Amino acid sequence: MSVNFLEINNVTFAASEKNKVSNVSLNIENEGDVICLLGPSGIGKTTILRTIAGLEKVQSGKIFLKNKIISSKDIHIEPEKRNISLSFQDNCLFPHYNVIENIKFGAARNKTKEKNLTIEEVVKFLHLEHIVDKFPHEISSGEAQRASLARSLLSKPDLLLLDEPLSNVDQNFKEEIQVKLKKILNELKITTIIVTHDSYEAFYLGSKCGIILNGQLRQYDDPYNVYHFPNSVEVVNFLNRGILIPAKVTGENTLENNDLGTIKGNFIKHYPKGSDVQLLLQPEDLEHDDKSNLKLEVVDRKFRGTNFIYTLKTLSNLLIPVFVHSHHIHQHEVDEKFGIKRPINIDHIVCF
Amino acid sequence: MEFKKINIWYISSFLISLIVAIPIITVFTSFFDATSNYSSIIKDTFLYDYIFNSLFLLIGVLTLTFVIGVGCAYIVSFYKFPGVNFFKWALILSFAIPAYIYAYSLTAFFENFGTAFSILKNLFGEGNYNSFIPKFDGMLGAIISISFSLFGYVYVLTRASFHYQSQNLIELGKNLGFSRRKSFFKIILPSARPAIAAGLSLVAMETLSDFGSVSFFGLSTLTTGIYNAWISFDDLTLANRLSFYLLIFILGLFMLENFSRKKAQYHSPTKGGFKSKSPIILKGHKSYLAFSFCFVVFFLSFIFPVLQMLYWTIIFPKHFIDLNILELFFNTILLVFVSCCLLISLAFISNYGNRVSKSKILESLTAFSVSGYAIPGIILAVAFITFISWLDNRIINFLELDTIKPIFIGSILGLVLVYFIRFYSLACNGIKSGYLKINYSIDESSYLLGYSKFKTFTKIHIPYLKNSILLIGVLIAIEIIKELPITLIMRPFNFETFATTAYIFASQDLLEAAAAPSLFLILIASVFILFTSKYILKD
Numbered sequence: 001m002s003v004n005f006l007e008i009n010n011v012t013f014a015a016s017e018k019n020k021v022s023n024v025s026l027n028i029e030n031e032g033d034v035i036c037l038l039g040p041s042g043i044g045k046t047t048i049l050r051t052i053a054g055l056e057k058v059q060s061g062k063i064f065l066k067n068k069i070i071s072s073k074d075i076h077i078e079p080e081k082r083n084i085s086l087s088f089q090d091n092c093l094f095p096h097y098n099v100i101e102n103i104k105f106g107a108a109r110n111k112t113k114e115k116n117l118t119i120e121e122v123v124k125f126l127h128l129e130h131i132v133d134k135f136p137h138e139i140s141s142g143e144a145q146r147a148s149l150a151r152s153l154l155s156k157p158d159l160l161l162l163d164e165p166l167s168n169v170d171q172n173f174k175e176e177i178q179v180k181l182k183k184i185l186n187e188l189k190i191t192t193i194i195v196t197h198d199s200y201e202a203f204y205l206g207s208k209c210g211i212i213l214n215g216q217l218r219q220y221d222d223p224y225n226v227y228h229f230p231n232s233v234e235v236v237n238f239l240n241r242g243i244l245i246p247a248k249v250t251g252e253n254t255l256e257n258n259d260l261g262t263i264k265g266n267f268i269k270h271y272p273k274g275s276d277v278q279l280l281l282q283p284e285d286l287e288h289d290d291k292s293n294l295k296l297e298v299v300d301r302k303f304r305g306t307n308f309i310y311t312l313k314t315l316s317n318l319l320i321p322v323f324v325h326s327h328h329i330h331q332h333e334v335d336e337k338f339g340i341k342r343p344i345n346i347d348h349i350v351c352f
Numbered sequence: 353m354e355f356k357k358i359n360i361w362y363i364s365s366f367l368i369s370l371i372v373a374i375p376i377i378t379v380f381t382s383f384f385d386a387t388s389n390y391s392s393i394i395k396d397t398f399l400y401d402y403i404f405n406s407l408f409l410l411i412g413v414l415t416l417t418f419v420i421g422v423g424c425a426y427i428v429s430f431y432k433f434p435g436v437n438f439f440k441w442a443l444i445l446s447f448a449i450p451a452y453i454y455a456y457s458l459t460a461f462f463e464n465f466g467t468a469f470s471i472l473k474n475l476f477g478e479g480n481y482n483s484f485i486p487k488f489d490g491m492l493g494a495i496i497s498i499s500f501s502l503f504g505y506v507y508v509l510t511r512a513s514f515h516y517q518s519q520n521l522i523e524l525g526k527n528l529g530f531s532r533r534k535s536f537f538k539i540i541l542p543s544a545r546p547a548i549a550a551g552l553s554l555v556a557m558e559t560l561s562d563f564g565s566v567s568f569f570g571l572s573t574l575t576t577g578i579y580n581a582w583i584s585f586d587d588l589t590l591a592n593r594l595s596f597y598l599l600i601f602i603l604g605l606f607m608l609e610n611f612s613r614k615k616a617q618y619h620s621p622t623k624g625g626f627k628s629k630s631p632i633i634l635k636g637h638k639s640y641l642a643f644s645f646c647f648v649v650f651f652l653s654f655i656f657p658v659l660q661m662l663y664w665t666i667i668f669p670k671h672f673i674d675l676n677i678l679e680l681f682f683n684t685i686l687l688v689f690v691s692c693c694l695l696i697s698l699a700f701i702s703n704y705g706n707r708v709s710k711s712k713i714l715e716s717l718t719a720f721s722v723s724g725y726a727i728p729g730i731i732l733a734v735a736f737i738t739f740i741s742w743l744d745n746r747i748i749n750f751l752e753l754d755t756i757k758p759i760f761i762g763s764i765l766g767l768v769l770v771y772f773i774r775f776y777s778l779a780c781n782g783i784k785s786g787y788l789k790i791n792y793s794i795d796e797s798s799y800l801l802g803y804s805k806f807k808t809f810t811k812i813h814i815p816y817l818k819n820s821i822l823l824i825g826v827l828i829a830i831e832i833i834k835e836l837p838i839t840l841i842m843r844p845f846n847f848e849t850f851a852t853t854a855y856i857f858a859s860q861d862l863l864e865a866a867a868a869p870s871l872f873l874i875l876i877a878s879v880f881i882l883f884t885s886k887y888i889l890k891d
Contacts, residue, residue: 086797
């Protein structure tokens with residue numbers, strides 16, 4: 001018997017061989033928790049959602065919802081009997097009903113007397129007021145996605161599954177909707193699994209994040225740990241926030257890199273002195289200092305609004321990203337030299 | 353695993369497809385049965401005539417329907433001239449005229465001392481007009497009659513294809529420096545090719561299975577050969593064998609088209625990228641030419657046979673008065689109503705069964721069963737009778753039960769069942785094409801909103817497909833109103849419809865008496881067409 005709200009126990013998900021995700025185990029402990037699944041396109045994230053919703057059958061393992069088995073090799077509860085709502089990535093509104101009628105389908109499904117959103121509230125929060133009378137073919141894909149989200153939210157399911165819920169939504173609405181969505185899911189205690197390829201969205205919305213790579217759940221942890229303590233090179237490469245550079249462990253808290261010199265910090269895992277390792281260097285790990293004698297060549301500069309990300313080349317041709325606030329007055333052009341503060345201190349050292 | 357897919361929908365769909373497939377299987381299985389002496393006589397004498405005439409008729413009809421159908425579709429889709437909106441729907445009224453009624457009109461107008469003679473006599477006085485009034489009989493008459501009654505298929509499908517062609521495609525031609533003529537032959541026509549091919553395929557099947565007009569003109573084709581083999585020589589096997597040849601012929605045409613098309617794609621379903629066309633406004637003589645072309649086609653295909661039938665009905669009122677119109681109307685509508693209900697509901701169940709079970713076996717059986725449309729009505733009726741006789745002799749006799757022949761042969765039930773087999777593909781494919789527009793994730797959304805399969809069917813699919821259902825219902829109704837050979841063979845004794853009454857008079861050389869039932873037939877079919885012209889043109 002499961003004690004978690006949702007328990008996925010050693011399940012192999014597969015709509016086809018290409019989208020197979022094997023031996024996945026993860027739990028959602030409490031009702032109302034929101035978790036996010038991250039991974040590259042075509043890896044099988046949607047298959048996981050479809051299987052939990054009951055649209056696909058599991059190949060092996062068991063899925064429990066509220067202590068009740070809903071999927072296993074022998075048991076398959078039909079999707080209409082699971083009280084699980086899935087909001088598809090593509091427009092799947094009923095084409096012969098207008099937006100408000102589509103949304104009402106969700107409200108009609110909610111048979112509980114628990115506190116829930118009203119249709120008016122959800123329409124307002126998702127900025128759907130101007131399209132309620134329109135038919136699905138008359139609205140944009142982002143609007144359709146928001147209408148679909150509204151329908152799902154109103155159905156007050158036991159488990160809400162959102163497949164790239166905001167991927168087509170305009171950037172100007174996106175952040176606002178993320179904030180409101182998080183608030184609503186929290187207030188209504190709707191347990192949710194969100195699939196997304198946007199790591200910022202996942203880190204913001206999810207209390208936990210699962211990283212799916214090469215047909216496996218590679219890491220399932222809270223967002224801070226996923227970002228700062230990735231458990232494999234694959235996860236580092238997928239998150240694409242830093243680079244791995246070669247280094248030699250020289251002491252309890254020190255490493256040595258040929259180009260950057262001594263690097264100090266706290267190892268999160270013990271490595272014997274003299275070990276050759278790959279050190280994860282993230283953009284915020286290095287600090288700019290024009291007075292430093294460690295100068296690297298600027299090969300690229302990306303302006304990201306609040307910050308710049310410089311790409312610097314070392315003597316051994318490593319390309320290192322460095323984060324600098326955009327209000328920093330010392331701007332450097334390509335080919336100029338860029339000073340790095342020494343000694344280099346990293347709060348936690350992640351090596352592989 | 354297939355057995356895991358079996359549920360009530362699967363079983364229903366399987367049984368429906370099986371019932372429809374029975375006559376087709378009968379045709380195929382009786383291919384190797386022994387035939388009578390008539391078979392060798394036919395082989396030595398008429399067989400080549402049958403084949404040659406069928407082929408010649410087919411080529412003639414396909415050429416003429418292509419020119420008329422594509423020509424009209426192009427003109428009304430790409431140009432603006434006085435009357436264009438009228439012609440857009442008026443041209444589909446030709447669906448209301450069966451080829452055999454067109455044949456009666458053609459003969460009545462051009463025959464010696466016919467309507468054309470009367471007109472000339474009234475205008476210019478007595479004269480030897482018969483010698484220079486052209487005669488449209490035999491092969492030429494059949495080609496014209498069938499073409500004007502069937503070009504609507506090519507027109508409707510091609511027009512829909514032109515209608516959904518994006519302006520981007522036209523602009524692409526301009527961008528490449530193509531002239532209007534070059535754009536038409538290099539871009540517009542090739543991209544409408546599947547629609548034109550689909551229209552011509554329907555025309556080909558209808559032509560090869562036409563019985564009314566070819567028998568009226570005394571033309572020996574495979575269809576009349578089949579009829580003679582069965583009626584005159586009681587050789588069902590030969591009839592089935594000739595049908596088999598006919599089927600192979602039709603199948604060959606389909607394969608040839610598919611093969612030549614290879615992997616080329618003709619549709620780009622771009623939601624945001626579609627730009628509707630702005631038609632070119634025609635002025636001066638070009639405008640008159642476009643108008644004249646459409647008007648001539650409309651006149652010849654609809655007005656001419658209607659006027660001819662009306663003329664005869666007026667000048668021979670006795671036949672009209674003698675006609676029991678109410679009874680004929682009731683009989684016709686009864687058949688239409690019962691058949692439509694049966695066809696649409698069962699085709700719906702079959703399609704839904706296919707959709708929810710996702711079974712390859714079921715899909716193949718359905719695909720096989722819908723090929724019944726390619727089998728001439730005569731053969732379906734004969735195969736049905738053969739099957740019932742076999743069932744009665746082998747199974748019912750063995751079980752020592754009462755004979756079932758009167759229930760199925762010469763009864764409304766039997767007649768409706770053969771209509772069902774004949775027009776099942778129309779209903780099934782119509783609903784299928786509607787279903788293709790419903791993304792499967794719509795069903796999944798419905799399940800996830802707590803709707804069962806049955807509720808998804810009733811609450812989501814039926815409301816969504818209501819326009820398609822209406823359209824299919826009307827198309828079936830028109831086909832049944834015009835249908836001749838099955839009704840002739842399967843109807844109960846003394847049970848007549850407008851179509852059978854017209855045919856019986858015409859076969860007795862009483863063309864003037866055939867006018868009133870023909871006129872009523874056209875009237876009812878036209879009402880149905882006008883009622884749904886919006887949907888016909890859209891789909």
